[in-house]
Amino acid sequence: MQSLVSTAWLADRLGTPGLIVLDATFVPVQPNPPRDEAAEYAAAHIPGARFLDLRGLSTGQATSLPAADKFAQRIGAIGVGQDAQVVLYDNSPHHTAARAWWLFRRFAPALPVAILDGGFAKWRSEGRQGESGEAVTEPVRFVADPDLAAVRTKAMILAGDGAQLIDARSPGRFDGSEADPRGLPSGHIPGSSNLHYARFFRDDGTWRSPEELAALFAGEGVDLDRPVTTTCGSGITAAIPAFALHLLGRDAALYDGSWSEWAADPQTPKVTA
Structure with a gap:
């Protein structure tokens, strides 16, 4: 899997065993009225996608580097296992899938992770299907392998x-x-x-x-x-x-x-x- 994948690539592979799509939408500088990323995900997302919750991946501030065990707990809680392939997307003006990619590189460097080119906006602009509601996933154990040299x-x-x-x-x-x-x-x-x-x-x-x-x-x-x-x-x-x-x-x-x-x-x- 390449590090940057197209909407057509993902559409052809949705539902493939082991391929997990994560919504990494995060709006660090909030407009007025503020956006609720979790509510937006529940209202509309790529079919089968799970909500990553970048806002919650912190040590007290919204954008601070989380501890390795906190990252592992969150990733395992949404059913991402050690043998998964992950595609990240967002619907944020700050293109926050890149931040999610960087966190995966720090805490799971061996895991294949890609960013969806154009994100959710491009997916919808092409008339592709979305869905609402919360993804039902089975929690798994995920073990982080931190590489913080960068x-x-x-x-x-x-x-x-x-x-x-x-x-x-x-x-x-x-x-x-x-x-x-x-x-x-x-x-x-x-x-x-x-x-x-x-x-x-x-x-x-x-x-x-x-x-x-x-x-x-x-x-x-x-x-x-x-x-x-x-x-x-x-x-x-x-x-x-x-x-x-x-x-x-x-x-x-x-x-x-x-x-x-x-x-x-x-x-x-x-x-x-």
Whole structure:
């Protein structure tokens, strides 16, 4: 299974034993009125899909890295076994299937996991069937196999490791001209480059081609042969450039605390430009 699969590919394989579809919709910056991801899933989802609940996969904050046993408990509770193949999709402006993919890479690196290109919006735009209600699944035991080598902390960023920092937030939040939605100081980590997560997608929500992705990184002066660490507001959209690099055959680290942690510390250096 490729890391990025089409709606046609998935439609042809729905119901295949061992293939599990997970709804990874999460809206970290809520509109007014707020969205209820679980209720939206119950109202309409890809047939047979199960709700991942990214919001619940945390250690107290919605976007913090969960403990390995918490991840394993949640995955086992929705019936995902060690021999499964997983396809992730979302219906979020933040393309949160990428965050779910990144978590699987950290806690179940051997498990085949793919992202559905274009997500639920493309599935529905093509007139494909949806269903409502909750998926009935039998819990199984899932054992996490953590590989946290690609997780970066604030201390690691402060120490510096020579990696190129890519910030996936909007240009306004990056340069400080736009207020931070969490009320934090504006700006960015010194030395980082800005590559807004929305630029990785076409107008229909599908991922750009490998050639286009490579050109995006090159346009910001990113050397794909050197280490890269991605960051954003809270570790969610930072997974998007990380997945783009994966599609290009490269690995990336991710600073999970991102700007929410960095900006909250009055001692960390901050740049506006």
